[in-house]
Amino acid sequence: MRKKSKWLALLLVLGLVLAACGDGEGGDTTTTAAGAEEPTTTAGEEEMTTTTAGEEEMAEIATDVGVDLEAQTITIGLLSDLSGPFAPLVQVINSGHEIYWANVNANGGINGLQVNLEVRDTGYVVDTHVQLYEELKSQVVAFGHSTGSPHTVAINPQLQADGILAIPLTWYSGWSDPAINANLVPHGVPYCIEAMNMIEYLTLEAPDATTIAIASSPGDYGEDSNAGARLAAEELGLEIVYDGTGLVNAADEATLAEVASGIAGSGAELVWVTTSPTPFGSIYGQALAAGFTGALWSGAGPTWNPALVGPDSPINEALASNFYVSAYYAPWGADSAGNQEVRELVEAAGAPPLDYYAEGVIEAKIMEQALRAAYDAGDMTQAGVLAAAKSLESVTFEGLAPDETYVGEPNDRVQRAQFISRPDPAGLADGTSTGVTLVESMYTSPIAEAYEFTETCFSLG
Amino acid sequence: MTGHFVVLAQEAAVSNEFAQTLVDGISFGAIYALLAMGFVIIFKSTSVINFAHGGLTGLGAFLVAAFVTVLDFPGRYLTVLPEWGQWTLNVLTALLAAALIGVILERVFLRPMVGEALFAVAIVTLGLDIVVRTITNDWIGTNPRPLGAPWGLNVVDLGWVRIAWSEIVQILVTVALLAAIALFLRSRTGVAMRATAFDQETARAQGINVGRIFSVAWAIGAFLAGVAGIFFSVFPRRATGVDQATAFIAFRAFPAVIIGGLDSIPGAVVGGFAVGIAEAAANTYLGLEFLGSGFPGIVGYLLMLVILLIRPYGLFGTPEIRRV
């Protein structure tokens, strides 16, 4: 016994020492930070570059954190949920980032600077998110994405104090509110406007509908989306016969049963449920078994997961008949230059076809534009990259997603266009599609168009 | 549970809410009864409080999903059988695999702890739960895995009550397993297990291979946990299959164990059904505004606290005789 624990103790100490020594000294890979960063304000420093445009004088580029002109690297941080409720999406989004940046790097990088990613798994826990933000903020020049609304709200004051840019990986309408978004560049239609678009579209598909049931998870995601649903119902003259906003708790299936029976019992003709895919599947299945058919269902983008219409899923046929998939970007098989680019990149990397790579590519493109603009302005400090991002007038994605702009009035630049699809279980089963068929591209409903956006639809307080 | 139905215009009304609640409660209670029974069998035979029961539940359900949808073993070789026959065989194979893993876990992690303080052993199972649950969740992945149950979403509507086919199967299987366990406890190994539960040292002195009894107890516990896991991963609990949250259902079964008494197998069954019916009743009759959401989830624990105040060893547990 004694011998065992002596060796155990030695091993532990060795392991701890090794690990502590490993702080930031990882080898040169495409995804780890390359050693410590030093502030370099250079005057008259010569750099050798490998850009296709020939040699360039990087003498006047100011840098502080995350950009190393000597090693020719830029470091971008990703605060991702790789093990929590949205892990399926975010894991693929991260792959999208990697694939896109690898391609950019192979084609000369940002004027010769290679972009590296520092990925951290927050597990969708707020304090881990804050902790990892603190850890990364002295290693990266900006955050390629920050997953989760309460999480991003938690680091927002610090982002402002530190003057760092972050792209939120959530579609909370607060990111378009100038009172909140000084350090954030949103993309894609916010939840509440998405709800308006989709519900109006549902009324086009079912013109005689007069009643709607809504439900959601608690928190910004669900509340923001349902705030939009309520606005839409008011504009369209729909009666809300069941309101389960904030009741869906993925960990407690009694709440799922409660919501399902509430929806089924209300007899609504339209249903809007915003949550994560697994509880949605349960709610839909239970309502279905209660005999609730004939209504049209939809929900915010992250509610959908192609696995819901997988070959063994008991609800695949039903979903195919009455569910409408909402998305912020075009699905895999869509016909556009942007999609073609994504397909080529992903196939070249040998990865399977999935819709979510597009999100990673979109985020990466925004960051790329910001970095290039910062480079052109000669200021690649954290503040410089932030200012560059906030001055982008037009970021285009060639059909993959609607164009974004970050200057101008909130009402003018808030995104209102989105994509609508129908589930495609047959295509998923035989591999010809990623589980959806696109029916509407760059769709904006009249009520969303007319909506006056001046502040966030739902305040987290 | 299928939830309660309010009388309304568009659909078939359930005329007897009380009966529906009862049916829901019994079918949900069946899952808890299975979990509680497995737990108590392990406790009685090995004196181990098994906090890893949740992990075993998730593991069992995952193995079933794997054997049915991915491996289709041994169903694919026995195409002479109808679909549901193949499915049943796959399920049984998966459950046997789960039982085997239970035996291995006991041998590796719990055998060295024989004779140690009960608290320490309980914490070892807590650590084991974390390990088993995390690795199982990693295999499950982020998408739920359907179990391909042959009865699908079908529901029997008797007018006064509504019961899903899966609930019928649940109750039948639970009753069958209860009978099987009762018979088993009269068999040679069963009697040996009862002897070991009563007094380990004396049983050993009588020539009973206590180590083998431990393995059998864990095998049975893991098997029952797996069955409970299956029923928890199909309609109407979850229409989509086993996912990373499946393992946590076992925590709702602990009150059932305590209510019945830690060392009473019939008590565990009674406790399981009691908690199931209590939850169903809370769902139907206590849907009050101020109670918020998720109240039925803690009803079991509240019931447990109340019963402990009256009978500190549970309804059927034997009071501990403590000597200085």
Added chain:
Amino acid sequence: MRGRPLLHTSYESDQALLNTTAKRVMLGIFILILVSIPFQVVPGLEFLGEEDWLRLLSTTAIFAIGALGLNILTGLAGQVSLGHSFFMGIGAYTAVWLGGPVGGPFIGLGLPIWIWLPAAGIVAALVGVAVGPTAVRVRGLYLAIVTLGLVFIGEYLFRNWNSLTGGAQVGRDFPRLQVRLWDEEAPLIDFTTSGSWFGLDLSGTAKSFFFLVLLAVGFTLLAKNLQRTRVGRAFMSIRDRDIAAEIMGVNEFAYKLLAFGISSFYAGIAGALLASFVSRVIPERWDLFLSVQFIAIILIGGAGTVTGTLLGSAFVVLLPRVVQNFTLWLQGVAAQGEGILSSIANVFVATSSNDFGLINTFAGVGPGLSVAQLNLVLYGLLIIGFLIFEPLGLYGIWLRVRNYWKGWPFTY
């Protein structure tokens, strides 16, 4: 006495907390190192002064306070409790009730820290004492499950009490670590923003580090002292043989209640500090896993010992970061491509989404544990490992090492 440190000639010197020179010297060095960390003067330990490590060390201090409480309850008094996170939550929400901003969407009274911090502990202690009678009626493993129930009931309460906690998944902001006299605009002492103390420039993180370490040291003293008082001895007698203790005149009921009360006090303070330090917490934070972390701390550190608890807190809080660094380092080695070490590392770690590895930080399309899952598995394995091989925990290992060197060159 020179050369005979274990020869005590008075009761006071025997009972002193630092009764050997070695202990005094070690404590002195430890305190010196602690104080110097933000200034990064100790060679080899400069990295500890960086912002994120300072945050980790501050979190260690907070967890240490909580763990000391659980140590008193479980290690000293022998009462198994899985409900520690519940009491931490109570402390945190008391703090925010008293210290949160007035008006606005949530409950708050705007009181200063010198009210809400002690109140957090006191209210949690009162709840602990209220829970006591039910807990005291049951013993051993029944108690573990009763306290387990507390966690779930607490989670339900916190999730639904929106006006206090902010509601499920959302949470709310917590009052910061700032000292005010009443409710002035500018705080008297501000532990969260950078500034200058006694001529030294310190960041906000460094300031809160000092504050939290100071609190942790204070609570450690209290806990260490408890062991040698009458109450502490009563606890230990209840842990060892409670019937015998009762016969000897130790009021089992009263002392068990006291144990719950004291440990809940510590938990409440720790909860309030944790929420304040992280600044925003969702109600789901106070879950079973948090309780398990504390159990892990006292078991890995060594149940019943204060030093062990401190070692355990450091171990458990720093483990994820250490594992992460280790994984990154392994990735670096694996990516180099040549050499035996590189190939071995490649088996263990994946270097990109398509590569295989037991640990897979890309956790996307390939198998393998993510870093978060690896942490969890290590927690579990460590709990199991320490209980099977070294029940005295890290403190036990330290004892063995110390005794080895004490008797060196003799083996026993």
